[in-house]
Amino acid sequence: MTTGRCLCGAVVVEAGTLASEITGCFCALCARAGGGIQMSIEADPAALHVTGPVKTHRSSRLAERAWCDSCGSPVWFRYVEGPDKGYLELSPGLFDGAAGATLTQIVYADRAPRGFSLAGLKTQSQAEYDASHENLNTGGGAASSEGARP
Ligand SMILES: [Zn+2]
Numbered sequence: 001m002t003t004g005r006c007l008c009g010a011v012v013v014e015a016g017t018l019a020s021e022i023t024g025c026f027c028a029l030c031a032r033a034g035g036g037i038q039m040s041i042e043a044d045p046a047a048l049h050v051t052g053p054v055k056t057h058r059s060s061r062l063a064e065r066a067w068c069d070s071c072g073s074p075v076w077f078r079y080v081e082g083p084d085k086g087y088l089e090l091s092p093g094l095f096d097g098a099a100g101a102t103l104t105q106i107v108y109a110d111r112a113p114r115g116f117s118l119a120g121l122k123t124q125s126q127a128e129y130d131a132s133h134e135n136l137n138t139g140g141g142a143a144s145s146e147g148a149r150p
Pocket residue numbers: 006007008009010011068069070071072073
């Protein structure tokens with residue numbers, strides 16, 4: 001069990017096994033929601049226990065994002081519809097030292113702001129990501145023309 005918290009401490013997250021790798025996303029939705037980039041660690045939804053004033057926003061047909069309603073810290077990204085329903089990612093910043101995880105992958109890498117180093121990271125461009133996740137951008141999901149995964 002790994003325990004994390006938001007900036008103000010009102011939201012406390014207890015997570016089961018966390019992935020050892022962090023993914024960063026520069027899609028239009030993550031850029032806005034995360035202040036430029038949204039980083040995430042995959043987590044077991046069955047082992048998640050959260051207390052505190054969490055609010056959620058249905059950011060697309062398929063997914064929701066959650067944050068602390070007191071301080072605004074991002075808490076989770078979760079698929080709530082579609083083939084990946086239940087898939088959960090937590091914000092690495094909730095955990096001291098990102099719970100020991102390593103940033104390894106950037107998606108929508110071609111949308112990264114100038115100056116962001118992609119050296120040593122596995123990258124996927126918007127076109128590559130969309131092509132390999134066709135289901136995410138069909139049927140009223142996030143508009144891929146805006147450069148957004150759900
Ligand atoms: Zn907070």
